Amino acid sequence: MKTFYLRWGGILAAGLILGLLGGQRYDREVSTISPDQVLDHPDQWIRVQGRIESGTLMVEPVLHKATFELAGKPERLPVQYTGDELETLRELKVIVLLGKWNSSSRLFESKKLALTPNYGFITAAYLVGLIPLAFFLFMMERKVTLLYDLIKREKIYQPEESQ
Amino acid sequence: MLASRFIGKLRQFQNWFALFAGLFLTAGLYMGLVASPPDYYQGEIVRIMYIHVPFAQGAMVAYTALFGGSLWYLWKRDAVVDNMCQASAGIGILFTTVALITGSIWAKPTWNVWWTWDPRLVSFAVLLLILIGYLMLRSFLDDPGKKARYSAVLAIVGFVDLPIVHYSVEWWRTLHQPLSISTRGISIAANMLYPLISMSIGLYLLFAYMLMVRTQMLYLQQLLEAKQGRLLSDIH
Numbered sequence: 001m002k003t004f005y006l007r008w009g010g011i012l013a014a015g016l017i018l019g020l021l022g023g024q025r026y027d028r029e030v031s032t033i034s035p036d037q038v039l040d041h042p043d044q045w046i047r048v049q050g051r052i053e054s055g056t057l058m059v060e061p062v063l064h065k066a067t068f069e070l071a072g073k074p075e076r077l078p079v080q081y082t083g084d085e086l087e088t089l090r091e092l093k094v095i096v097l098l099g100k101w102n103s104s105s106r107l108f109e110s111k112k113l114a115l116t117p118n119y120g121f122i123t124a125a126y127l128v129g130l131i132p133l134a135f136f137l138f139m140m141e142r143k144v145t146l147l148y149d150l151i152k153r154e155k156i157y158q159p160e161e162s163q
Numbered sequence: 164m165l166a167s168r169f170i171g172k173l174r175q176f177q178n179w180f181a182l183f184a185g186l187f188l189t190a191g192l193y194m195g196l197v198a199s200p201p202d203y204y205q206g207e208i209v210r211i212m213y214i215h216v217p218f219a220q221g222a223m224v225a226y227t228a229l230f231g232g233s234l235w236y237l238w239k240r241d242a243v244v245d246n247m248c249q250a251s252a253g254i255g256i257l258f259t260t261v262a263l264i265t266g267s268i269w270a271k272p273t274w275n276v277w278w279t280w281d282p283r284l285v286s287f288a289v290l291l292l293i294l295i296g297y298l299m300l301r302s303f304l305d306d307p308g309k310k311a312r313y314s315a316v317l318a319i320v321g322f323v324d325l326p327i328v329h330y331s332v333e334w335w336r337t338l339h340q341p342l343s344i345s346t347r348g349i350s351i352a353a354n355m356l357y358p359l360i361s362m363s364i365g366l367y368l369l370f371a372y373m374l375m376v377r378t379q380m381l382y383l384q385q386l387l388e389a390k391q392g393r394l395l396s397d398i399h
Contacts, residue, residue: 014189022196030207115206118272122210125268126196129214129261136257137369140376147383154390 004145008138015130030117035072038101038108045100048108049116050077054091061086070097070108079108088113174379180372187365191217194358202355211269213358217366219262219287223325224370225255226290229297230322233315243382245311248318250377252297254370259291274338282331283339286324293321 032049033041050070057068066089069076079097081089088095096117099110195213202209232248235241266284267277278284297314304310332341343351351359 011185014185018189018192018196021193025197115201115208117207119207121268121272122207125211125214125265128264128268129218132257132261133369137373137376140373140380144376144380144383147380147387151383151387151390154387 001145004141011134015134026119030119032096032117035070035077036074038077042101042103045098047096047098047114048077048110049094049096051094052089052091057089057091059086059089077108078106079110080105081110081113083111083113085113174375177372177375180368180375184365184368184372187361187368191358191362191365194361199354199358205273208269208272209355211265212355213362215262215265215269216359217362218258218265220363221366221370222255222258222262222287222290223328224367225251225258226294226322226325228370228374229255229294229318230325233318236311236315237319240311242307242311242385243378245315246381246385247374247378248311248315249298249301249381250374252294252318253377254373256291256294256298258370259287259294263287263291279338281337281339282335283328283337286328286331290321290324290328293317293324297321 030047032047035048035050038046038048048070050072053069053071053076056076057066059066064082064084064086066081066086067079068081068089068091069078079099081097081099094116096114097108097110098112098114099108101107102109191213195210199210199213201207229248229251232244232251236244236248263284266287270279271277297317300317301310301314304313332339343349349356
């Protein structure tokens with residue numbers, strides 16, 4: 001049984017390491033902040049997730065430029081986007097922008113867009129898949145080990161109990 | 164007892180199955196969660212594919228094993244093969260349920276619904292019901308011979324659902340995406356294909372390992388009961 005628990009300790013450790021690496025990647029490449037937190041990160045590359053306010057989107061296809069405002073509390077965040085993905089921009093759409101806050105121009109300057117990460121769904125899917133699988137396997141292996149021990153000890157014939 | 168000798172032989176290799184399953188799954192999880200890029204259309208949500216697709220494939224492999232085992236049982240009438248069928252059904256229920264739940268989680272952000280009456284989803288849900296029915300039938304019967312025979316027939320009849328599950332995305336053009344890997348080619352980028360293949364191989368190996376462990380578990384339970392004076396004539 002000692003080897004069995006050691007093996008499962010190793011599996012648990014490997015799972016935790018993978019979870020940690022996944023978490024680190026999420027913090028590094030996926031996590032976003034809300035438009036009202038942008039001013040706390042001046043002149044830093046950040047990812048902002050927000051909804052494009054209706055009636056604020058102005059697209060200049062020739063210059064590959066668009067200006068709009070992201071909904072925020074208490075005030076809106078003015079954004080200037082420069083890039084090729086102008087078709088992606090739609091009023092009332094929730095998007096993720098990669099860029100930085102320019103203190104002098106009072107604009108959030110972005111050159112890259114991303115889709116909303118929906119990482120809660122991803123985490124839920126992996127947990128729903130892996131936790132029951134691990135639990136099912138653990139219980140099965142444990143039962144097999146216990147059954148072998150029981151069979152070794154069960155030497156005397158015991159007559160069936162009368163109903 | 165050809166099957167029990169065969170399983171006895173397999174037992175020598177079961178730890179290798181577990182080891183390689185672990186390696187493939189670890190590599191697949193690392194690539195799927197850390198190293199692979201987000202999809203252009205779906206973004207990060209594509210990562211659910213690396214857990215959903217292998218479980219769905221595993222569920223179909225489990226049912227194929229149950230079907231093959233049922234035919235084998237009706238031919239050879241080996242009690243260990245019946246144990247293997249019961250084990251396969253149990254694992255199949257787990258895999259099918261996980262595939263349905265993870266698919267539902269994937270459907271919400273992509274289709275904006277948790278469930279839709281899509282042929283692939285419905286036929287897969289039917290597969291789960293067949294497997295539950297199989298184990299229910301076993302629990303209703305007391306006579307071990309009848310239990311094994313009737314459930315084997317049910318498993319063989321239920322196999323008709325498997326081609327429907329597989330080809331449903333080809334026969335009907337509905338919400339569920341068509342096959343990414345088929346005879347027409349591979350419609351998936353290499354950096355997404357590697358984690359998917361790694362996870363699939365890992366889950367096939369894990370299924371084989373789980374099948375060996377669970378078959379032993381069921382066999383040992385019967386053996387213990389026999390040693391305790393019950394069902395002696397049915398075991399040997």
